[in-house]
Amino acid sequence: MKIIDxxxxxxxxxxxxxxxxxxxxxxxxxxxxxxxxxCEYSVARVPTGCVDxxxxxxxxxxxxxxxxxxxxxxxxxxxxxxxxxxxxxMDCITYAEMSEVExxxxxxxxxSGIISTDRVFLDPAFCLYKSANRYIGWISDILAQGGRAYKxxxxxxxxxxxxxxxxxxxxxxxxxxxxxxxxxNAGLGVCLINAxxxxxxxxxxxxxxxxxxxxxxxxIRANLAAGYQITSARYIYVRHN
Numbered sequence: 001m002k003i004i005d006x007x008x009x010x011x012x013x014x015x016x017x018x019x020x021x022x023x024x025x026x027x028x029x030x031x032x033x034x035x036x037x038x039c040e041y042s043v044a045r046v047p048t049g050c051v052d053x054x055x056x057x058x059x060x061x062x063x064x065x066x067x068x069x070x071x072x073x074x075x076x077x078x079x080x081x082x083x084x085x086x087x088x089x090m091d092c093i094t095y096a097e098m099s100e101v102e103x104x105x106x107x108x109x110x111x112s113g114i115i116s117t118d119r120v121f122l123d124p125a126f127c128l129y130k131s132a133n134r135y136i137g138w139i140s141d142i143l144a145q146g147g148r149a150y151k152x153x154x155x156x157x158x159x160x161x162x163x164x165x166x167x168x169x170x171x172x173x174x175x176x177x178x179x180x181x182x183x184x185n186a187g188l189g190v191c192l193i194n195a196x197x198x199x200x201x202x203x204x205x206x207x208x209x210x211x212x213x214x215x216x217x218x219x220i221r222a223n224l225a226a227g228y229q230i231t232s233a234r235y236i237y238v239r240h241n
Contacts, residue, residue: 013041013133016040067235071229072229077227090191095150095195119238142163152191
C-alpha cells in the first residue's frame with residue numbers, strides 16, 4: 001500500500017487530500033492504517049478482484065465512483081483499424097504544439113465542461129468549476145515537468161487537444177485528451193487519438209499508454225477503434241470527511 005499526500009489537490013479542489021494505492025498483497029487488516037486519515041478527501045485505488053478490500057472500504061465509508069482502465073498501443077499498424085470514412089478524415093488532420101494563446105483557449109474550453117465523466121465532475125461534493133480547475137492545474141504541472149500540449153486541426157479549425165510526454169524508456173504517456181465544445185458529437189474522437197499516436201511516433205516513442213474511465217463509454221470505444229488494448233483495471237473509491 002502507498003499513501004500519498006496529494007498536496008496538489010489543495011490548489012485544484014480546495015481540500016486536503018490523500019491518495020491510496022492498494023495492491024493484491026494488501027489485506028483487510030492493512031486498511032486499518034487509513035481508517036482515520038487526517039484529510040478532507042481521500043481516493044483509494046483497488047486492483048480488480050480484491051473483493052475483500054472493496055467491501056471493507058465500503059464499510060469504512062468509501063464509495064465506488066469509477067473503474068480506471070489502463071490501455072496501451074504498440075505503434076504497429078497505425079490507422080489500419082479505422083474505417084474508410086475515418087481514414088479520409090485522418091488524412092486532413094494536422095497537429096502542433098500549442099502556443100500560450102491557444103493554452104488560454106484550452107482553459108476556457110475546460111471551464112465550459114468538455115470533460116464531464118471524471119470522478120470529480122460526477123461527485124456531488126464538487127462541481128464543474130472544481131473539475132475544470134483540477135484539469136487546468138494538472139496540465140500546468142505536466143508542462144512544467146517537460147510534457148507538451150498539442151492542438152488538433154481540421155479545416156483550419158482547432159477541434160481538440162491532447163497532453164502527453166515521453167519518458168526515459170521512450171514510452172509515450174497520453175495524460176489528457178478531448179474534443180472542443182463545438183465538436184463534441186462530430187465523431188472525431190478516434191481521429192484525435194490517432195493524431196496523438198502519430199505525434200508520439202514522430203518522437204520515436206516505442207508505445208503509447210493512457211488511462212480511461214469506464215464512465216466514458218464513447219472514449220473507450222474510440223480508443224479501441226484506434227488500436228489500443230486494455231492491459232489492466234483498478235476500482236476507484238472516494239471518501240469525504
